[in-house]
Amino acid sequence: xxxxxxxxxxxxxxxxxxxxxxxxxxxxxxxxxxxxxxxxxxxxxxxxxxxxxxxxxxxxxxxxxxxxxxxxxxxxxxxxxxxxxxxxxxxxxxxxxxxxxxxxxxxxxxxxxxxxxxxxxxxxxxxxxxxxxxxxxxxxxxxxxxxxxxxxxxxxxxxxxxxxxxxxxxxxxxxxxxxxxxxxxxxxxxxxxxxxxxxxxxxxxxxxxxxxxxxxxxxxxxxxxxxxxxxxxxxxxxxxxxxxxxxxxxxxxxxxxxxxxxxxxxxxxxxxxxxxxxxxxxxxxxxxxxxxxxxxxxxxxxxxxxxxxxxxxxxxxxxxxxxxxxxxxxxxxxxxxxxxxxxxxxxxxxxxxxxxxxxxxxxxxxxxxxxxxxxxxxxxxxxxxxxxxxxxxxxxxxxxxxxxxxxxxxxxxxxxxxxxxxxxxxxxxxxxxxxxxxxxxxxxxxxxxxxxxxxxxxxxxxxxxxxxxxxxxxxxxxxxxxxx
Amino acid sequence: xxxxxxxxxxxxxxxxxxxxxxxxxxxxxxxxxxxxxxxxxxxxxxxxxxxxxxxxxxxxxxxxxxxxxxxxxxxxxxxxxxxxxxxxxxxxxxxxxxxxxxxxxxxxxxxxxxxxxxxxxxxxxxxxxxxxxxxxxxxxxxxxxxxxxxxxxxxxxxxxxxxxxxxxxxxxxxxxxxxxxxxxxxxxxxxxxxxxxxxxxxxxxxxxxxxxxxxxxxxxxxxxxxxxxxxxxxxxxxxxxxxxxxxxxxxxxxxxxxxxxxxxxxxxxxxxxxxxxxxxxxxxxxxxxxxxxxxxxxxxxxxxxxxxxxxxxxxxxxxxxxxxxxxxxxxxxxxxxxxxxxxxxxxxxxxxxxxxxxxxxxxxxxxxxxxxxxxxxxxxxxxxxxxxxxxxxxxxxxxxxxxxxxxxxxxxxxxxxxxxxxxxxxxxxxxxxxxxxxxxxxxxxxxxxxxxxxxxxxxxxxxxxxxxxxxxxxxxxxxxxxxxxxxxxxxxx
Numbered sequence: 001x002x003x004x005x006x007x008x009x010x011x012x013x014x015x016x017x018x019x020x021x022x023x024x025x026x027x028x029x030x031x032x033x034x035x036x037x038x039x040x041x042x043x044x045x046x047x048x049x050x051x052x053x054x055x056x057x058x059x060x061x062x063x064x065x066x067x068x069x070x071x072x073x074x075x076x077x078x079x080x081x082x083x084x085x086x087x088x089x090x091x092x093x094x095x096x097x098x099x100x101x102x103x104x105x106x107x108x109x110x111x112x113x114x115x116x117x118x119x120x121x122x123x124x125x126x127x128x129x130x131x132x133x134x135x136x137x138x139x140x141x142x143x144x145x146x147x148x149x150x151x152x153x154x155x156x157x158x159x160x161x162x163x164x165x166x167x168x169x170x171x172x173x174x175x176x177x178x179x180x181x182x183x184x185x186x187x188x189x190x191x192x193x194x195x196x197x198x199x200x201x202x203x204x205x206x207x208x209x210x211x212x213x214x215x216x217x218x219x220x221x222x223x224x225x226x227x228x229x230x231x232x233x234x235x236x237x238x239x240x241x242x243x244x245x246x247x248x249x250x251x252x253x254x255x256x257x258x259x260x261x262x263x264x265x266x267x268x269x270x271x272x273x274x275x276x277x278x279x280x281x282x283x284x285x286x287x288x289x290x291x292x293x294x295x296x297x298x299x300x301x302x303x304x305x306x307x308x309x310x311x312x313x314x315x316x317x318x319x320x321x322x323x324x325x326x327x328x329x330x331x332x333x334x335x336x337x338x339x340x341x342x343x344x345x346x347x348x349x350x351x352x353x354x355x356x357x358x359x360x361x362x363x364x365x366x367x368x369x370x371x372x373x374x375x376x377x378x379x380x381x382x383x384x385x386x387x388x389x390x391x392x393x394x395x396x397x398x399x400x401x402x403x404x405x406x407x408x409x410x411x412x413x414x415x416x417x418x419x420x421x422x423x424x425x426x427x428x429x430x431x432x433x434x435x436x437x438x439x440x441x442x443x444x445x446x447x448x449x450x451x452x453x454x455x456x457x458x459x460x461x462x463x464x465x466x467x468x469x470x471x472x473x474x475x476x477x478x479x480x481x482x483x484x
Numbered sequence: 485x486x487x488x489x490x491x492x493x494x495x496x497x498x499x500x501x502x503x504x505x506x507x508x509x510x511x512x513x514x515x516x517x518x519x520x521x522x523x524x525x526x527x528x529x530x531x532x533x534x535x536x537x538x539x540x541x542x543x544x545x546x547x548x549x550x551x552x553x554x555x556x557x558x559x560x561x562x563x564x565x566x567x568x569x570x571x572x573x574x575x576x577x578x579x580x581x582x583x584x585x586x587x588x589x590x591x592x593x594x595x596x597x598x599x600x601x602x603x604x605x606x607x608x609x610x611x612x613x614x615x616x617x618x619x620x621x622x623x624x625x626x627x628x629x630x631x632x633x634x635x636x637x638x639x640x641x642x643x644x645x646x647x648x649x650x651x652x653x654x655x656x657x658x659x660x661x662x663x664x665x666x667x668x669x670x671x672x673x674x675x676x677x678x679x680x681x682x683x684x685x686x687x688x689x690x691x692x693x694x695x696x697x698x699x700x701x702x703x704x705x706x707x708x709x710x711x712x713x714x715x716x717x718x719x720x721x722x723x724x725x726x727x728x729x730x731x732x733x734x735x736x737x738x739x740x741x742x743x744x745x746x747x748x749x750x751x752x753x754x755x756x757x758x759x760x761x762x763x764x765x766x767x768x769x770x771x772x773x774x775x776x777x778x779x780x781x782x783x784x785x786x787x788x789x790x791x792x793x794x795x796x797x798x799x800x801x802x803x804x805x806x807x808x809x810x811x812x813x814x815x816x817x818x819x820x821x822x823x824x825x826x827x828x829x830x831x832x833x834x835x836x837x838x839x840x841x842x843x844x845x846x847x848x849x850x851x852x853x854x855x856x857x858x859x860x861x862x863x864x865x866x867x868x869x870x871x872x873x874x875x876x877x878x879x880x881x882x883x884x885x886x887x888x889x890x891x892x893x894x895x896x897x898x899x900x901x902x903x904x905x906x907x908x909x910x911x912x913x914x915x916x917x918x919x920x921x922x923x924x925x926x927x928x929x930x931x932x933x934x935x936x937x938x939x940x941x942x943x944x945x946x947x948x949x950x951x952x953x954x955x956x957x958x959x960x961x962x963x964x965x966x967x968x969x970x971x972x973x974x975x976x977x
Contacts, residue, residue, distance in 0.1 A: 040588050044807045046581065047568045047590060047687040049722050079803050081850075083827055090806030149811070278850035280859060283693035283800055285723050 003210035004245070006238045008167035008203055009218075010177060014159045014190050015127060015198040016059045021155035022126040023050030023093065028157075030196055034150035042155035044088035049284050052077075056124060056157035057288065059189035060100055061298055063159055064122040066183055066305055069104030071295045077124075077282040082275050085149050086128040094160075096279045099123035100288075106163070107307050108179040109329070110172045112322045117176055118164035129154030165204065165215060170234035174227050177201060179306065179329060186303060186331045194226065205234055206251065207241045216241075217251040222268060223258045233258035237265050309334055317347035326355050332369035333359075339376030345383035353383050357400045373404045382410040394467040395419045423470040425477065428461070431469070432477045435460045446482055454478060488512070490519045490650030491965035495559050495707040498653055502549075502558050509549075509558030512653075513542035513602050516560045519650045520604070523968070526632055528624045529646035531565045531575055533605035541602045556714055557600035562652035564643045565606035566613055566689045567593050567698070572603075576689050577621035578611045580808045580815045580834030590687020591722065592656060592698045592715045599714050604652050607642030611836045612805065613663055613691040615639050616908035619899055620838045627895070628671060629966035630933050634892035637667030637908070643701045644671040648966050654702040654711055658688055660695045661793055662887075662912025665924035668701050669887035669936020672926040672964055674708045674953070675701045677912075679943045680919030681726040684719030690804040692797035693724075695916040703964050705925060705954040709734050712946065733947050735954035741775030743952060745939075746880035750786040751911060757890045759930025764886045767927040767937045770959045771884070776952075781880060783872040785865065786914065792865035793913045794906060795849050795858050801839075802846030808834060841902065870918040877942045882952060885911050887924040887936030894971075915940045925953050926962040932969070934962075 018028055024041035040048040061071050078096035104119040130153045135145030161180070167173045181192045181199055192199040201224065206216035221237060224230040236258070241251055257268035304312075306329045313324035313334075327337045333354070340350045358379060362372050370376075382403070386396040391414055402413045414420050422428055435457055436443055446453040454475070461474045488498075488507065493515075501507040520533055538560065545558040568574045568586035575581045589597065597603070610620035618626045618641025628636040629649035636645040640657030644667035647655050657664040659677035668675025676699045683698040690696060700711035709732055718727040747768060752761070768778050810816035810830030817833055820826030835843070849858035876883060888908060898904045915922040920940055927937035937956070941949045 043812055045568075045587065045813065046574070046576070046584070046689040046807070047586075047685075048588075049686050051721060051723050081803055081806060083806065083809060085809075085811050085823070088807060088812060089803075090809055091803050276852045278803075278847065278852075278855075280799060280803070280850050280855070283724075284690075 004207045004242045005210045006169065006205055006207050006234070007165045007215060007218075008170070008173050008205050008234060009165035010163045010167065010173060010201055010203055012161045012177070012180065012199065012201045014063070014161070014184055014192060016056055016157040016159060017190050018053055018055045018059060018157050020053060020055075022053050022056050022124070022157040023155055026155065029152060032152060034148070035152060038151045038154075042088070043151055044090075050093060050282075052285060052288065053157060057100070057290075058298065059157070059187075060122060060124050060159045061290070061295060062187050062189055062302060063161065063184060064101030064104065065295070065299050065302060066187055067101075067104040067106050067119045067122060067161070069101035069119055069122050071101045071290060072098065073292060074098070074287050074289050075100050076287045077285045078279045079282050081278045084128070085147060086131045086154065088129065088151065088154060092125060092128070093282055093285070094125035095123035106176065106180060106183075108172075108176045109325050110169075110175045112325060115168070115172060115176075117166040120162040120164050121160075122162075123160050125158045125160060127153055127156040127158045165206070165218075170231045170238070173203060173234055174231040177230060178227055182330050183305060186305060188303065197225075200225070201230065203230060203234060205237055205241070207238060207245065216245075217253050219251060219253070219265075220255045221258055221265060222255060229258060229260050232260070232263055233265060236263055240265065306330070317341065317351065319347070319351055323351050323355060326359075327351060330369065336369040336376055340380045340383065343377045343380030345380040346387060349383050349387055350380065353379060353400075357397060361400075361404060373407060374400070378403060378410060385410055385414065389423065389470060390414070390421055391419060392421045392467055392469070392471070395421065419468065421470050422465055422468050423473055425473065428465070428469055428473060428477055429481075431461050431464045432474065432481055435464060436478075436481055443482065454482075488515045489965075490515050490653075492703075492963075493650075493653065494704045495653055495702065495710055496704065498559055499555075509542040509545035509602060510539070512558060513538045513560050513604070516604055516650070516652060523629070523649050524651060526627060526968070527629055527645050527649045527651065528626050529607055529636075529642045529649060529651055530562070530605040531577060531608050531621075531623055531642070532573060534572055534603055537572070538602050538604050541600070545600055545602065554599040555710075556596060559601050560604050560653045561596060561601045562604050562607045562643055562646045562655040563593055564609055564640050564655070564657045566609055566658060566691075567656065568687045568689065569593055569603070569606065572606065574606065574689070575623070576612050577609045577623055578835065578839070579622045580831070582622075582815060584814050586687075588687065590698075591684035591719045593687065595715050595717070596656070596711075607640070607646050607655060609642055609663075610639035611839050612689070612801070613639040613658055613660055613696075614801070614838050614842055616662070616666055616905050617893075617895070617898065618642060618645075618667070619895060620836060622836050625895060628892045628933075629968055630672060631892065632968065632970040633894055633972040634933065635670070635895050637670035637888070637892065639663040639667075640675070640701060641667045644668050644673060644675065647671070647673050647701050647703060648964070649968075650965075654700060654707055656698060656711075656715070657701050658691075658696055658698050659912075659916065660691050660697075660797060661916050662909040664699045664701060665887050665912050665922060665936065665938060666908060669924045669926070669938075670892040670934065672934030672962065672966060673701055673703055674705055674923065674925050674957075675699065676708050676712065676923040676949075677915060677921065678712060678716065678946060679728075679921045680916075681724050682716045682728055682921070682944075682946070684717070684722040684725045686719055686721040690800075692800040693804060694800060695793075695797060697916075705735055705923075705950060705957045708923070708953075709950045712950075728946065729944050730947065732950070735947075735950040737951035737955040738958055739775050740771055740952060740955050743771070743776040743882070744880040745771050745776050745778045745952075746781035746876050746883045747778055748783045748786065748876070748883060748885065749780050750783055751885050755889050755907070755910075756886055757930075760886050760888070760890060760935050763928040763930060763935040764884075764937060767956065767960065768884060770956060774955055774959060778884070779880060781876045781883065783869075783876060783883075783914065785868040785872050788865045789869050789914045789917055790906065790910050792862040792869070793909070793917060794845070795862035796866065796917075798842040798846030799849045799859050799862075800846070802843045802850065805835075805839065805843055810834075838902070866917050869914055873914070873918045873920060873940075873942075881941070881948060882945070883940045885938045885940065887911060887938040891930050891933035891935060911938060919943060921946050921949055923949050923953050925957055925960075926964065927956075927960055928962065932967065
């Protein structure tokens with residue numbers, strides 16, 4: 001295959017965790033009885049009017065600021081018109097040519113390398129209601145026996161984030177999405193719960209000859225409700241486009257539906273469903289005038305965000321950039337690590353234990369940092385035991401496993417299972433003597449000047465003591481016995 | 485017993501009689517219900533008369549008069565049927581809302597209810613307030629009490645006819661392009677459109693959101709101010725509502741010394757019928773007799789106001805009326821085969837022809853490729869119209885215009901030609917486009933039919949308008965009792 005490169009852009013929708021809806025006082029909830037949080041406004045009864053939720057604007061502005069966007073001092077809402085039963089007014093109040101915030105960027109990491117993606121815009125809108133189709137096939141309205149509408153979700157504040165087409169690969173797209181989700185969660189404006197659809201995304205993708213700067217015709221991919229599906233869909237769509245182009249064909253500007261079952265993309269919308277949304281300024285709302293002082297107030301009270309934290313970790317704890325990324329990109333992991341250090345563990349070994357044993361434990365148990373079966377305090381104690389020489393590194397790992405199994409303090413585990421390091425010379429001398437006696441050939445070689453054999457002999461002593469011997473002391477005792 | 489004359493009684497007098505104990509609220513309500521019984525078969529001003537409500541609340545006011553000594557307590561009112569009223573059907577004179585029962589009450593209505601006015605019923609209108617004759621109602625055609633063969637104007641024709649015919653002491657209407665002032669003029673009563681935002685639109689079923697405004701229809705300027713006092717105010721449920729910079733005062737002016745009134749040359753050049761022009765000129769002369777100074781001014785973009793309005797209003801309406809889709813409330817077609825069929829038939833069967841025409845015009849004007857040429861340009865014109873007024877108000881205090889180019893016309897005479905109907909609003913539309921307050925007061929008769937005199941002021945100049953109208957009203961001395969003639973039955977001489 002000759003050289004083609006993909007160009008990917010993402011469009012994300014995030015439901016905000018505000019107390020009330022975007023344009024009325026109904027509570028934003030999950031899991032309550034259908035249509036239990038509705039009012040004339042979110043049911044679009046005749047005469048009802050929208051009023052902007054200021055907290056939603058604050059949350060959206062926080063996202064915009066974290067993405068280095070300019071929050072516009074004046075922005076306006078538009079009506080986006082289309083008929084569908086989940087849209088009670090038959091228009092969505094959204095933003096169009098004067099959005100809340102524009103022109104920012106987001107730095108993210110792929111394999112330890114920092115990539116920058118420009119952000120086109122961040123804007124506010126309202127979510128649609130939830131449709132449930134009964135009977136028929138595949139939960140779609142066509143062919144169903146009847147449909148039900150739950151308006152509880154209708155009117156939930158929704159932020160749309162649109163990137164520029166700056167993403168170079170499917171893997172990068174997945175990384176960006178994951179890291180951007182982390183960012184939003186850390187801002188405290190949305191839990192971005194994926195099962196509940198609190199964060200949703202579409203991808204735009206085109207290909208072009210490698211090194212060229214133009215953009216090819218793009219397709220829009222939908223129905224990728226996991227990070228993995230996003231990557232899979234792009235992995236399927238990019239070769240499809242290349243194949244079409246190499247065969248002399250052209251790419252149609254269309255919306256494609258990703259089928260996780262087959263791993264393929266198929267056209268979703270036929271032409272007759274193409275929408276003319278007839279956007280026009282929402283006359284029921286006045287332009288949103290945003291005081292720059294208010295924006296600066298938000299900026300000053302933003303929480304520490306991953307990029308800044310990674311930077312801080314390299315300086316404050318002397319971590320490598322790669323380690324700082326692993327520990328610093330998510331608030332939960334960073335919080336746990338900093339607790340371990342605060343409990344007295346040295347920064348570097350604390351980092352190694354957190355990224356090593358602890359992260360492996362989280363992955364195995366499917367838990368989030370801070371919710372594992374070892375507290376930061378206990379891990380700090382273990383790190384100190386190892387560093388202080390009470391427990392050897394290899395025994396330390398066993399201690400860690402037993403701490404989980406027995407939900408116990410490290411000291412208790414060491415005590416109970418006799419995993420303390422042997423630093424008692426007489427006890428070790430016996431083992432040393434036995435190893436020297438049992439390995440005459442190696443002893444001969446060492447004495448003949450082949451110093452590296454010492455390592456083998458140390459290993460034999462360690463093995464004989466179940467890894468508990470203090471390696472430093474074994475070293476000294478062996479040298480004394482062999483050289484003496 | 486009361487001997488009250490509902491064709492001449494004002495709220496000012498009725499209130500004094502109530503407070504003095506000369507009449508009870510129940511007697512007052514009965515006066516109007518009796519008049520409804522007598523003339524409603526001919527006038528057809530109401531879509532629904534709320535007899536029980538009127539009886540119940542007027543009795544309650546009498547029983548608790550001391551406690552309910554509200555400034556409007558016991559004064560009977562009619563409400564245009566495009567303001568939602570909890571527990572009383574609200575139809576917008578449309579089949580699509582024929583049996584719609586609102587779950588809340590419009591803010592402006594709530595305000596007068598809280599002041600213990602007694603609601604007599606919901607009045608007829610052009611469907612969704614789209615029209616100038618009330619002939620676009622899906623249910624009935626309202627007659628003008630001055631000549632039952634003619635239209636009462638519209639779209640608040642039901643409210644105007646009810647007040648004129650003595651079927652209500654006063655009424656609330658809504659004005660998008662003249663829908664309060666034009667029927668008030670044709671029915672010989674007072675009608676006012678306040679500054680855009682002065683009265684909450686929450687609960688007013690939207691026609692064109694950036695133009696709609698609720699206002700009073702009354703028998704006198706004093707009554708107009710009294711009712712306006714109780715409906716203005718910032719409403720947290722309407723983001724476009726504002727607090728007036730000064731409270732509405734009850735007018736008492738008798739002179740207009742030093743008041744500068746502008747007469748725009750453009751309007752008088754364009755198709756005002758001679759009888760209307762004569763009454764207008766006489767009224768201008770009265771302004772000067774009262775000490776005012778009338779000067780000719782120019783509003784150069786006048787000719788573009790009407791076409792701009794008939795782009796902007798339908799465009800907004802096309803979105804505002806999209807919610808009537810048969811999904812949640814209102815009319816739904818029988819046995820739809822699928823979603824599209826339900827949408828198409830529900831709306832096709834539910835809306836009348838004028839509403840459909842405007843939805844189509846509006847949809848077209850907002851469509852991709854046409855937006856700039858239509859909606860975009862109309863908004864530019866709107867800005868130019870607004871600037872015309874700003875420039876004019878640098879030199880004058882108020883602007884005077886006839887309210888309508890003609891007096892009330894024969895029912896059915898314009899229904900075949902929508903443009904001839906649209907032209908009715910030529911003198912009233914500019915105030916809506918610019919968001920300005922304007923009043924129409926009766927200034928005499930032409931061929932036995934009332935002529936309206938319109939005053940337009942800068943934003944928030946309600947008090948100046950009311951004082952001026954009050955002084956003129958006194959000088960004109962118009963008798964608001966209509967003749968109830970029927971020119972169809974008269975033998976031509």
